[in-house]
Amino acid sequence: MSNMMHVILYAIVPIIVVMLAGYISGKRGAFTGEDAKKFNKVVLVYALPAALFVSIVQASREMLARDIKLTLISLVGIMLCFMIVYWVFKYCFKKNTGADAAVSALISGSPTIGFLGFAVLEPIFGTNPSVALVVAIVGIVVNAVGIPVGLSLMNASLEKENPGSAKKQSAWKPVLHALAQPVAWAPILAVVWVLVGIPWPDWASPSFDLIKGANASMAVFSAGITLSAIKIQINWQAVLGSILKMVLMPAVILIMGLVFKMDPLNLKMLVVAAALPPAFSGIIIADEYDTYVATGTSSLTLSVILFVGFCPLWIWITDMCLTHF
Numbered sequence: 001m002s003n004m005m006h007v008i009l010y011a012i013v014p015i016i017v018v019m020l021a022g023y024i025s026g027k028r029g030a031f032t033g034e035d036a037k038k039f040n041k042v043v044l045v046y047a048l049p050a051a052l053f054v055s056i057v058q059a060s061r062e063m064l065a066r067d068i069k070l071t072l073i074s075l076v077g078i079m080l081c082f083m084i085v086y087w088v089f090k091y092c093f094k095k096n097t098g099a100d101a102a103v104s105a106l107i108s109g110s111p112t113i114g115f116l117g118f119a120v121l122e123p124i125f126g127t128n129p130s131v132a133l134v135v136a137i138v139g140i141v142v143n144a145v146g147i148p149v150g151l152s153l154m155n156a157s158l159e160k161e162n163p164g165s166a167k168k169q170s171a172w173k174p175v176l177h178a179l180a181q182p183v184a185w186a187p188i189l190a191v192v193w194v195l196v197g198i199p200w201p202d203w204a205s206p207s208f209d210l211i212k213g214a215n216a217s218m219a220v221f222s223a224g225i226t227l228s229a230i231k232i233q234i235n236w237q238a239v240l241g242s243i244l245k246m247v248l249m250p251a252v253i254l255i256m257g258l259v260f261k262m263d264p265l266n267l268k269m270l271v272v273a274a275a276l277p278p279a280f281s282g283i284i285i286a287d288e289y290d291t292y293v294a295t296g297t298s299s300l301t302l303s304v305i306l307f308v309g310f311c312p313l314w315i316w317i318t319d320m321c322l323t324h325f
Contacts, residue, residue, distance in 0.1 A: 019224035076256070237295050
């Protein structure tokens with residue numbers, strides 16, 4: 001019980017307080033949705049890449065070798081859930097188009113690891129290279145695999161409905177675009193650095209700490225501003241999207257981790273990462289394509305609220321499973 005109180009007080013409550021501050025600021029007009037986009041850019045282009053790079057370069061080759069299983073389970077588990085969400089929303093709701101289903105997958109099939117990863121995992125598991133590797137691996141899966149797949153499905157659907165409406169582009173273009181972003185290449189560069197065996201000098205880390213420290217707080221504050229600009233419409237699809245995100249994904253990751261005897265600490269971190277609310281990038285894409293915006297944003301908002309209870313619940317369930325299996 002003391003462990004659960006620690007999770008609630010040190011990981012959940014601070015997120016709620018900072019997100020609430022952002023939400024109130026947005027409602028009072030101190031900041032707008034456009035300001036939130038600028039804050040997000042600071043996080044994704046500078047703060048998060050710095051945090052990922054400086055944390056991973058302090059790892060060892062042995063640690064990276066142990067994390068191969070983590071990488072494979074992250075890739076297969078998250079993308080399996082991504083496609084399940086897509087199929088459910090495409091075939092179980094007659095009014096939905098393939099584009100609607102693709103946006104649903106980009107939202108309810110992707111955790112917001114870039115914005116909340118460090119903010120949630122570090123207070124629970126400490127500041128160490130293992131946390132950074134989980135954030136980096138899940139982030140690369142979401143950004144370099146999930147988003148390109150979602151965009152491909154969406155463009156295929158839009159082209160089928162209105163021939164000539166979707167932009168013709170190479171299937172590799174969104175993948176290359178994702179890998180070109182600092183949030184993707186910074187952790188990859190750090191992994192290469194470790195594999196090559198170049199020692200990372202202790203005096204170099206403080207140079208990254210100032211911008212790294214802005215990552216979690218600015219991301220959570222920005223999320224609150226974003227939510228303040230969203231009109232919430234709770235319906236069955238929004239509820240189902242939240243259930244698939246908060247229940248299905250962490251359950252699939254937990255089962256896979258137990259079956260393939262994943263490292264217990266890595267498994268706990270990955271389950272918590274999988275239980276994070278939906279990726280905000282899905283909402284950005286939905287708004288850009290003007291597809292499934294109201295329901296998608298409502299599902300995201302509901303998931304953020306449910307995360308308060310599901311985060312400690314999944315930690316408890318994982319501990320119980322690790323004890324008995």
